[in-house]
Structures are given as structure tokens and as C-alpha cells.
Amino acid sequence: PQTIYLSDYTPFGWTVESVHLTFRLAPTATRVISKIRFTPTPNAPKQAFFLHGEALTPIRCTIDGQQITPTFTDTGLTCDVPDTAFDWEAEVEISPATNTALEGLYMSNGMYCTQCEAEGFRKITFYPDRPDVMATFTVRIEGAEPVLLSNGNPIAQGDGWAEWHDPWPKPAYLFALVAGDLINHPDRFTTQSGRDVELNIWVRPGDQDKCAFGMEALKKSMKWDEDVYGREYDLDIFNIVAVDDFNMGAMENKGLNVFNSSCVLASPDTSTDLNFERIEAIIAHEYFHNWTGNRITCRDWFQLCLKEGLTVYRDSQFTADMRSEPVKRISDVIQLRARQFREDNGPLAHPVRPESFVEINNFYTATVYEKGAELIGMLKTLVGDDAYYKALDLYFTRHDGDAATIEDWLKVFEDATGRDLTQFKRWYSQAGTPRLSVSEAFTDGTYTVTFRQDTPPTPGQDVKDPRVIPIAVGLLNPNGDEVLPTTILEMTEVEQSFTFEGLATRPVPSILRGFSAPVILHRDSTNEERAFLLAHDTDPFNKWEAGRALARDGLIRMIRNGDAPDTSYLDSLTAVVRDDTLDPAFRALALGLPSQDDLAQTLFDMGNTPDPQAIWQALETLKQATAQHMQDLLPRIYAQYQVDGEYAPDAAQSGARALANAALGLLTRLDGGAQAQKQYDAADNMTQQLAAFACLLSAGNGDAATADFYDQWKHDRLVIDKWFTMQIVQADPDQAAAITRTLTAHPDFSMKNPNRFRATLGALAMNPAGFHHASGAGYAVLADWLIQLDPLNPQTTARMCSSFETWKRYDPDRQALIATQLDRILAQPGLSRDTREMVDRIRK
Numbered sequence: 089p090q091t092i093y094l095s096d097y098t099p100f101g102w103t104v105e106s107v108h109l110t111f112r113l114a115p116t117a118t119r120v121i122s123k124i125r126f127t128p129t130p131n132a133p134k135q136a137f138f139l140h141g142e143a144l145t146p147i148r149c150t151i152d153g154q155q156i157t158p159t160f161t162d163t164g165l166t167c168d169v170p171d172t173a174f175d176w177e178a179e180v181e182i183s184p185a186t187n188t189a190l191e192g193l194y195m196s197n198g199m200y201c202t203q204c205e206a207e208g209f210r211k212i213t214f215y216p217d218r219p220d221v222m223a224t225f226t227v228r229i230e231g232a233e234p235v236l237l238s239n240g241n242p243i244a245q246g247d248g249w250a251e252w253h254d255p256w257p258k259p260a261y262l263f264a265l266v267a268g269d270l271i272n273h274p275d276r277f278t279t280q281s282g283r284d285v286e287l288n289i290w291v292r293p294g295d296q297d298k299c300a301f302g303m304e305a306l307k308k309s310m311k312w313d314e315d316v317y318g319r320e321y322d323l324d325i326f327n328i329v330a331v332d333d334f335n336m337g338a339m340e341n342k343g344l345n346v347f348n349s350s351c352v353l354a355s356p357d358t359s360t361d362l363n364f365e366r367i368e369a370i371i372a373h374e375y376f377h378n379w380t381g382n383r384i385t386c387r388d389w390f391q392l393c394l395k396e397g398l399t400v401y402r403d404s405q406f407t408a409d410m411r412s413e414p415v416k417r418i419s420d421v422i423q424l425r426a427r428q429f430r431e432d433n434g435p436l437a438h439p440v441r442p443e444s445f446v447e448i449n450n451f452y453t454a455t456v457y458e459k460g461a462e463l464i465g466m467l468k469t470l471v472g473d474d475a476y477y478k479a480l481d482l483y484f485t486r487h488d489g490d491a492a493t494i495e496d497w498l499k500v501f502e503d504a505t506g507r508d509l510t511q512f513k514r515w516y517s518q519a520g521t522p523r524l525s526v527s528e529a530f531t532d533g534t535y536t537v538t539f540r541q542d543t544p545p546t547p548g549q550d551v552k553d554p555r556v557i558p559i560a561v562g563l564l565n566p567n568g569d570e571v572l573p574t575t576i577l578e579m580t581e582v583e584q585s586f587t588f589e590g591l592a593t594r595p596v597p598s599i600l601r602g603f604s605a606p607v608i609l610h611r612d613s614t615n616e617e618r619a620f621l622l623a624h625d626t627d628p629f630n631k632w633e634a635g636r637a638l639a640r641d642g643l644i645r646m647i648r649n650g651d652a653p654d655t656s657y658l659d660s661l662t663a664v665v666r667d668d669t670l671d672p673a674f675r676a677l678a679l680g681l682p683s684q685d686d687l688a689q690t691l692f693d694m695g696n697t698p699d700p701q702a703i704w705q706a707l708e709t710l711k712q713a714t715a716q717h718m719q720d721l722l723p724r725i726y727a728q729y730q731v732d733g734e735y736a737p738d739a740a741q742s743g744a745r746a747l748a749n750a751a752l753g754l755l756t757r758l759d760g761g762a763q764a765q766k767q768y769d770a771a772d773n774m775t776q777q778l779a780a781f782a783c784l785l786s787a788g789n790g791d792a793a794t795a796d797f798y799d800q801w802k803h804d805r806l807v808i809d810k811w812f813t814m815q816i817v818q819a820d821p822d823q824a825a826a827i828t829r830t831l832t833a834h835p836d837f838s839m840k841n842p843n844r845f846r847a848t849l850g851a852l853a854m855n856p857a858g859f860h861h862a863s864g865a866g867y868a869v870l871a872d873w874l875i876q877l878d879p880l881n882p883q884t885t886a887r888m889c890s891s892f893e894t895w896k897r898y899d900p901d902r903q904a905l906i907a908t909q910l911d912r913i914l915a916q917p918g919l920s921r922d923t924r925e926m927v928d929r930i931r932k
């Protein structure tokens with residue numbers, strides 16, 4: 089397979105003025121007729137005329153009305169074209185019903201839908217399928233389905249047909265078509281300039297009562313983007329469609345967002361508080377793409393972080409504004425460390441802007457998305473809020489309608505602020521997470537803090553240059569008063585000192601407040617100091633971080649030295665949980681422990697080989713000790729934070745439920761599940777029911793609830809996904825692989841539905857002691873199913889290979905077991921390009 093390089097970028101030699109598409113829908117023989125006006129681009133590099141096209145049956149091709157005979161290959165066609173503007177016309181046949189890859193035009197439960205990002209349009213018709221070719225699209229759909237949708241505004245419709253026109257030039261990856269028997273949940277929005285917009289969420293019959301929350305989220309997003317970024321919606325209609333079979337979360341097609349049904353359908357009895365929050369965030373994310381992605385798109389796929397990093401950053405701001413800023417920040421950092429730091433530390437590490445790829449679908453990663461968003465946050469910290477919004481205004485005016493690059497993005501900031509961002513650009517080109525070590529001195533009232541940055545080598549990048557790192561610091565005196573409020577230190581050297589004078593006593597520093605940069609902080613700190621910060625830090629992130637560091641340190645000592653749980657940690661934690669002045673959601677987060685994966689990486693970084701069983705056991709022991717330590721407090725907290733009245737998925741109620749359910753998890757360790765059973769029986773919302781179900785499973789008491797849950801929800805595919813996942817995540821590690829295998833034989837298991845596949849095989853990796861069981865049974869069951877899925881759906885198969893990405897941390901026996909599975913996957917005849925690239929990179 090061919091490797092594509094950023095350095096090889098060449099503009100397309102023609103401009104596409106307009107595209108007219110006609111679809112004659114039929115499950116296995118859809119006809120697509122394309123009429124495209126091409127004009128040679130003056131001064132473009134000389135090149136052969138090439139149109140992408142894959143898995144298409146050509147029926148006819150004409151230029152200016154004359155039949156031609158192009159040369160067809162597996163990836164497209166070439167032909168001779170006139171030197172002047174010409175009209176291209178082609179008719180092809182495709183088979184949506186047999187398209188299991190869910191890329192291009194496919195069918196899901198009898199409904200036609202498309203997924204064109206990144207390179208799916210070439211499976212619909214011959215086209216220059218690259219993001220820098222932007223054109224206006226007019227689409228005619230002919231089909232028996234009652235609802236026929238495409239991008240832009242509706243222009244005409246009749247019995248069995250509809251026509252749509254999108255006035256905004258767009259790349260082909262933003263094209264969408266949906267046709268099916270759908271019901272809409274309608275609403276309207278008036279934009280700041282008075283434009284009346286029709287809004288619809290389209291769903292399968294039966295799902296119409298799960299749209300109201302998504303619609304409110306959409307209206308809030310539209311208003312927020314006007315208020316905060318001055319961005320207004322630009323069509324007469326905005327449609328969202330829920331689709332059951334979908335490879336990712338959602339897709340921002342212009343005026344016609346397509347959503348994985350799990351990311352839009354919501355109701356209190358079937359969705360948890362976390363589901364509601366996620367749905368609100370994804371609806372916002374896709375909507376925000378209308379400006380950051382659609383109006384300004386990417387020149388090429390190497391620039392993916394230009395739209396994804398910025399849009400993730402914008403959706404985080406939105407969630408912080410709608411809910412709690414500190415809780416959102418802590419939750420984001422937990423995710424960043426779990427997914428992106430893990431990626432950055434292993435064989436799949438790559439820069440936020442990669443320099444090469446084989447299959448672009450493999451680069452929709454935590455690094456591009458989440459680290460990409462962190463870079464935006466750092467830029468904002470460095471230039472300040474006012475300059476940030478000034479630069480964004482300039483970005484929108486200067487680049488509206490463009491296919492832009494990271495250079496364009498940074499230039500806007502340079503022009504708006506007068507800053508030189510040459511060094512900042514290294515964040516885009518250098519992979520790996522910097523380690524930031526700290527040393528301190530205090531003499532005669534002067535406190536000196538010295539930082540050193542080091543980034544370990546990553547694949548293909550041995551040497552790293554120093555980056556600019558914004559370090560937010562505050563200082564506290566021994567009474568717990570803040571003597572220096574949050575101040576940004578700008579580190580640019582490998583090693584750099586900062587001094588603070590006029591201090592009466594040696595301060596306690598609070599470093600990297602708000603997690604001001606995506607780095608790993610190394611500081612020799614005592615547990616007394618951590619407990620002090622947990623009690624007194626005014627920065628909520630660092631307050632939480634101090635508790636996390638205490639927990640991690642205690643767990644590592646339990647694992648390495650066989651120590652008992654640290655009672656001073658338990659005392660400090662109890663004080664936080666008891667403190668009713670603190671947000672319950674924050675206290676629930678404080679009760680969370682470092683994950684098994686986090687501990688494995690910490691041990692590995694300390695020079696130890698992690699033992700997954702020992703890690704799991706230490707966590708169990710600490711949870712048991714916590715329950716005993718808080719045995720008087722837990723019933724009070726559990727009772728106090730029960731929510732009365734009508735269910736609402738807002739921050740206040742969900743924070744209370746999160747704390748009560750965290751208490752329930754600990755109480756279950758004391759009462760064997762008695763309280764959990766009561767909660768399960770009385771639950772009138774999914775947050776309460778699922779939390780109780782998890783407790784019963786973890787107590788080994790879940791058989792009746794497992795049967796009951798299935799019986800109650802067997803008609804609801806999204807709830808049954810939870811049923812699959814929970815049984816595997818909560819399984820005893822010795823049983824996890826066997827339970828996974830048994831569940832893959834359940835009649836409701838399906839390989840063709842990515843949600844169900846992830847709910848089952850993806851869940852196994854969420855039980856690390858089970859997945860990494862010394863028998864190798866976890867590795868074998870995952871590999872067996874990846875091998876079966878690959879011929880049907882390479883994209884989802886390839887993404888799920890990342891469960892193996894940490895394999896080099898483990899002992900030689902486990903490494904050998906994993907290597908056997910990776911080699912078995914690689915030996916499959918006809919293995920997809922997607923999966924081969926991922927397994928090759930992991931195996932190296």
C-alpha cells in the first residue's frame with residue numbers, strides 16, 4: 089500500500105464550478121449520474137486528469153456530450169481532456185445494500201445513508217475526492233422512500249423525488265444523502281440577524297420520543313456560537329438524522345448532520361446522565377463544524393486537526409458554559425490521559441499534524457482531536473482571551489470559503505497579536521508528551537522554581553526540540569492562603585527558572601493549574617503537601633489532582649511493596665467527601681481512582697513490569713478499605729444526594745446522582761448489594777438502574793438483575809448495548825474472556841452493527857485484568873473477532889486494534905501471546921489496508 093506524504097501536496101489542476109447529481113435508488117443497483125463543470129486552474133502544476141473512484145460499475149462517461157473510454161484502475165480513472173473548460177458526465181452503478189464497510193452510500197435498517205469523510209465519496213461516483221476541491225452541489229433523489237434528504241435547501245419535490253441545492257461551496261466529504269421511512273421532530277430557530285431556520289431531527293418510527301433533548305441541545309449550540317464566536321447559521325434548514333449502523337459518533341455534513349443513534353437519541357429511562365452530557369456535546373460539536381470545518385475546511389487530510397482540534401476545543405467551552413467548568417476540565421483531562429497520553433507513549437504516537445499516512449481513517453485519533461484541542465487552549469492561554477477572539481474573527485473573515493492549513497491558522501494569530509509562533513508550531517509537528525520536572529529553592533524570601541522539559545523519542549522522531557509551555561502557577565502560604573494568584577509562566581528553554589520575591593515563608597506551589605499544558609509533571613512532593621493542596625488549593629483542577637496523586641502514590645506502594653492502604657489519604661478523601669460546600673460532581677470525581685491502565689503505565693515508567701492482576705487486586709483492596717473507612721459517612725451521603733422530583737439531566741441533578749452512586753458503589757462492598765438491589769428495583773431512570781446493575785454485578789450478585797434487565801430492555805438496541813458492556817466490564821478478570829465469548833454467541837450479538845461490536849469486544853479492553861489475563865484468552869477472543877470483522881468493516885476493525893497498543897509494557901510471556909495474535913491478524917489473506925497499517929505500526 090502506498091504511503092501519502094504531506095510534503096507531496098500538489099493542488100488539483102482543475103476547478104469544479106458546479107456538481108449536479110441524480111440518484112436513482114435501488115438496494116443493489118443504485119444509479120448515480122454526475123454532471124460536473126471543470127475549468128483548468130491557471131498556473132496549476134501540469135498533471136494527468138485523474139478522478140477517484142472505487143467499487144463503482146461504470147455505465148458511461150462523456151465529455152462535452154461525447155462518449156469517451158477512460159482508463160480505469162482500482163482507485164479511479166484517467167482520460168484525455170480539453171485544454172479549456174468542459175462538461176463531464178458519468179453514470180455509475182453501486183450497491184448500497186451490500187456495503188458493510190459503512191462508507192459511501194449504504195443501507196442501515198432499510199434506510200439509505202452516506203458517510204463520505206474522509207474518502208467515501210469516491211465510492212459514490214468518479215470525482216476529485218480531496219478536501220481542497222470545493223463546489224456547489226445540486227442533488228436530485230429518486231426513490232420510493234417517503235423522506236429524501238440532501239445538503240443545503242430543498243428546491244423542489246414530487247411523488248418519489250426531491251431536489252436539493254447547497255449554495256455553499258463544499259468538498260465532497262461533506263456530501264450527504266438520506267432516504268427512508270423517517271419521522272421528524274421539528275422546531276425552529278431565529279438567528280441573530282433574523283433568519284428563520286427550520287430544524288428537524290429525523291428518526292426511525294418508534295424513536296420519536298427520544299428527540300426532545302437533542303433538539304434543545306441544538307438550539308443552545310446555535311445560540312452559543314452566535315454569542316461567543318459571532319457565528320450564525322447560513323441555510324434555511326438544518327437536519328439531523330439518527331442512524332443505527334455508523335462507524336463513529338456523528339458527521340457534520342453541510343445542513344444534514346448524520347448521527348450514530350447512540351449520540352442523539354435520549355430519554356431518562358434509556359439514557360444515563362453521562363449519555364445526556366455526551367449527546368449535548370456531540371450535537372454542539374457537529375453544529376460548530378458548520379464554521380470550523382465546513383465554511384473553512386482543510387486543504388488536505390494532514391490538516392485534520394485544523395477543524396477537529398478547534399471544534400473539540402469549542403465544544404469543551406460550550407459544555408463548560410452549560411454545566412461546570414472545573415468538572416468539565418477534570419473529566420477532559422482524565423480522558424486525555426487515558427486515551428491520548430497512552431497513544432503518545434506507544435507505537436501509534438504521531439504528531440497532531442502527521443506527516444504521512446497509509447489510510448487516513450486511522451488518523452482520527454485522540455492525538456488529532458484531544459491533543460489538537462489542548463493546543464488551541466494553550467494558544468488562548470498564551471495570547472489571552474481578547475486576543476484569542478480577535479484572532480478568531482480574523483480567521484473567519486480571512487479564510488471563509490477556503491481550504492486552509494495550520495500555517496494559515498498560526499499566521500492569523502501572529503497577525504492579530506504580533507507574536508512569533510515559530511516555536512509554538514513544534515506542538516503540531518513533534519509527537520510525544522513532554523515530561524516537565526520541577527526543582528525548587530527558597531532563600532531570603534525568594535522562591536525559585538526551575539523547570540526542565542524532556543520528550544522521549546517516538547516512532548520516527550528521535551530528537552525533540554524544546555517547546556513553549558504555558559505553566560499556570562499559584563502559591564499558597566502554610567496557612568492555606570493564596571499569596572500568588574494564578575500566573576502564567578512561559579517556558580521556552582529546555583531548562584528555565586522563575587523567581588518570586590518578598591515571601592514571608594516558603595510557599596506551597598500549585599503548579600500546572602487547570603492543566604495548562606498537556607505534559608506529564610514530575611515533582612518530588614510529600615504526601616503531607618498533597619493533602620494540604622487537596623484541602624486548600626483554590627484551583628479546582630489542582631485540588632482534584634492532589635487527591636489523584638495521593639491515591640496513585642498509595643496504590644503504587646501497595647503494588648510494589650505490599651503496603652497497606654494509606655490511612656492519611658483516606659482521611660483527606662473523607663474530608664473532601666464530607667464537605668457539603670463542594671460541588672457533589674467534584675466530590676464524585678475525587679472518589680474516582682486512577683485506572684488500571686494509568687497504574688500500569690506509571691509502574692512501567694518507574695522501571696517495573698506491570699502485573700495486571702496485582703494492579704486490579706490493589707484497587708479492590710483500596711476500594712474495600714475506603715468503604716470501611718467511610719462506613720458512617722456513606723449512608724448519609726447516599727441518602728442526602730437522592731434527587732426528588734422530576735428527572736432532569738442537568739449538571740445539578742447529575743452531580744448529585746454521581747455522588748450518590750459513587751457512595752452506592754462503596755456501600756455495596758459493605759452490604760453485599762442489599763442497597764443496590766433496592767435502588768435497582770425502585771429505579772425510574774437509567775442512571776439509577778445502570779449504576780445499581782453495575783454494583784450487583786461487581787458484588788457477584790448480578791444473575792437475577794442480568795436476566796431482568798434483558799427482559800425489560802430487549803426491544804431497545806441502545807440499552808442492550810449497555811447490557812452487553814456492563815457484564816464484561818464488571819466481570820471477574822478470570823471470567824472476562826469467557827463471558828465475552830459467550831456473549832458473542834448471544835442471538836442479539838451482531839458483527840455488522842459497530843455499536844454492538846464495540847459494546848462487546850471493546851468492553852473487554854475496559855476490563856484490563858481480564859483482557860491481559862495470563863492465559864491469553866482475552867487476546868485470543870479479541871483477535872478472533874477482529875479477523876472476522878475485517879472483511880466486512882475495515883474501519884472499525886482497525887480502530888479496535890488499538891486495544892493491543894500497550895503490549896510492550898508487559899512481561900515476555902504476555903508479549904509473546906500478543907505477538908502471536910498480531911501475527912495471526914497480519915497473516916490473514918486479503919487483510920484490509922486499514923487493519924494492516926495499524927497492526928504493522930503496533931507490532932514494530
Ligand code: HT7
Pocket residue numbers: 203205206334335336337338339340373374377396452
Ligand atoms: N468529522 C467526522 C469524522 C469522521 C467520521 C464520522 C463518521 C464515520 C466515519 C468518519 N470518519 C471521520 C466526525 C467529527 O469529528 O465530527
Ligand code: ZN
Pocket residue numbers: 373377395396399
Ligand atoms: Zn469533528
